[in-house]
Amino acid sequence: MRHMIRILICLLLVSYNLHAQTPTHIRSASGANNSFPFNTTSSNRVQNLFMPSDFIPALPMGTITKIYYKSATSTTGTFSNVTISIGTTTLTGFTSGPWNTGLTTVFGPATYTNTFVNGQWFEFTLTNPFFYDGSSNFIVEASQTGLTSGVIIQQGSIGGNRRMWGNVTATTASAGTGSPEFGIEIIPGSPCTKAIATATTNINSTSATVNWNAVPGSFRYEYLIDTTTPGKIYQPIVSTTATSAFVTGLIPNKMHYLRVRNYCNAISYSMWDTMAFMTLPPCNKIPKIAIGYVDSNSAQIQWDTANNVVNWRFLIDTNRADPANGNPLIQVTTNRFRSLTGLKEGTWYYVHVKTRCVQNDSSGWALDSFYTPTPCRKPVLQLSYISANNAVIYWNPVKTVVNYEYYFGSVSTIPANGTPLLAPSLQTPYLQPNTSYSAHVRCNCIDNGIKSSSGWSSLDFTSEPPLNISANAHIKPSIETYPNPVKNNLVIKLNGAAKGKATASITDVKGAVVRSIVIDNATTNVDVAGLASGVYILQYADAENNITTKFTKE
Known part of the structure; x- marks a missing residue:
């Protein structure tokens, strides 16, 4: 009983015919038997080249x-990963080098077991039948990755290098003579109506829409795009039920070929139909953006042109990254020249330009940048203190300044150079009373590595007389306050003579007294840094006079 079970198991393992029938179409060869590819683990991959005239009767x-x-x-052998592939070719002989690619896998079980008999045929029933056009040369590849008890096949010599052999893991193979005794079963005739390729549309440099006619009752279509002269079919093949396809990744300015065929059922297909089309030259990114006449708020830009240009899209912003699709700030223009105004000083700007070509083709974004410098502005000079022998001049710090220069003299003549100064203030001791002077200050700046200097600012003033207040007794007094508006130090200047004891008070708009001052000199300095911003009233009073004035605290 156990013996019978073993026999039954062995019979079940033989999944293909023990004694295959004689094939209809035979390519006869004998006299040089070979172990490749079914009796070795080294040269376990072979490609054989066949021609239609090799077979009797001729292949239809x-x-x-x-x-x-x-x-x-004679043996019973088991093989791992037996793979049979077929493909048409224009080759008439092989040369040593890379394996031929683009073949269609027609048989490929993980395990294959068969009993082989010396002198008899053994067959492979294709799980993916292959349509043959009846006229092309074709390649049959056989390989396996492991075996127990392999089989030697009958082989003969034939003119030309019609065989390649090597290891299944290698990328190259040896070429030479030799061809196996080989047979084919073929169902004559084209099983399906051809799908006819029609004109390709929407062609640009890297994409196009390929089209073909609809075949009534079609199960599906297969197509591929390549750049090879019609003949050998290359992978990848795409399946679809549509009659057009939008294809991308094409090579600019090159002839491409659409191959399309129709399936009338799951395994039967028509011959390939071919349509050639030429892609457009590339829609190139502009090579250069020229930027000039840049100042603090304007610039001019210009870019090079290119072939097949319809227009350009451009954007000027402060973001280095490529603009997002659909950005509403992107402008369309046919003018390569732009004058930019209203720019913000001290800012990096980025110029993005994209070429738009015919058939809605486009390049990538070209990028350049520029910086709008901050002007080196003149300082605004103010007198914060003056007496008969001393004066203090100050100004607000200037943006991008590295130092100041000053010149102090007795005449208002613009100097050529001055003395360097870091602080935004200048004290001038040792003045002569009641004498006119001129102070000149300018800024030296550096912005983004660019050095510049401002013009000179000048302030003319006269030092106080040497007399005290009583010496001006015949002059009716008046009051001056400066600077106005004031930030820290308010100067009260008394013009004329006070009548007796002189005082002043500072009140806010609600009438509250916030400062009380004794006026005993021609100029009096009052610290107002601690006052809140707003309008204040200064009231001066002596024995005969009352004077009111206003000033603003920043």
Whole structure:
């Protein structure tokens, strides 16, 4: 009983015919049996080149359903990952080098077991039948990755290098003579109506829409795009039920070929139909953006042109990254020249330009940048203190300044150079009373590595007389306050003579007294840094006079 079970198991493992039938179409060869590829683990991959005239009777157009080899030994063998692939070619001979690619896998079980009989055919029934056009040369590749008890096949010599062999893991192979005894079963005739390729549309440099006619009752279509002269079919093949496809990744300015065929059921297909089309030259990114006449708030830009240009899209912003699609600030223009105004000083700007070509083709974004410098502005000079022998001049710090220069003299003549100064203030001791002077100050700046100097600012003033207040008794007094508005130090200047004891008070708009001052000199300095911003009233009073004035605290 156990013996019978073992026999039954062995019979079940033989999934293909023990004694295959004689094939209809035979390529006869004998006299030089070979171990490649079914009796070795080194040269376990072979490609054989066949021509239609090799077979008796000649091969018709039709669907190949089985292929055959003839055994030269008797054994039962088991193989791992047996793979059979077929593809048409324009080659008439092989050369050593890379394996031929683009073949269609027609048989590929993980495990294959068969009993081989010396002198008899053994067959492979194709799980993916192959349509043959009846006229092309074709390649049959056989390989395996492991075996127990391999089989030697019958082989003969033939003119030309019609065989390549090597290891299944290698990228190259040796070429030479030799061809196996080989058979084919083919169902004659084209099983399906051809799909006819029609004119390609929407062609640009890297994409196009390929089209073909609808075949009534079609199961599906297959198509591919390549740049090879019609003949050998390359992968990848795309399946679809549509009659057009938008294809991308094409090569600019190159002839491409659409290959399309129709499937009338799951395994039967028509011959390929071919349509050539030429892609447009590339829609190139502009090579250069020229930027000039840049100042603090304006600039001019210009860019180079290119072939097939329809217009340009451009954006000027403060973001280095490429603009997002759909950015509403992107402008469209046919003018390569732009004058920019209203720019913000001290800012990096980025110029983005994209070329738009015919057929809605476009380049990538070209990028350049520029910086709007901050002007080196004149300082605004103010007198914060003056007496008969001393004066203090100050100004607000200037943006991008590295130092100041000053010149102090007795005449208002613009100097050529001055004395360097870091602080935004200048004290001038040792003045002569009641004498006119001129102070000149300018800024030296650096912005983004660019050095510049402002013009000179001048302030003319006269030092106080040497007399005290009583010496001006005949002059009716008046009051001056400066600077106005004031930030820290308010100067009260008394013009004329006070009548007796002189005082002043500072009140806010609600009438509250916030400062009380004794006036005992021609100029009096009052610290107002602690006052809140707003309008204040200064009231002066002596024995005969009352004077009111206003000032603003920043």
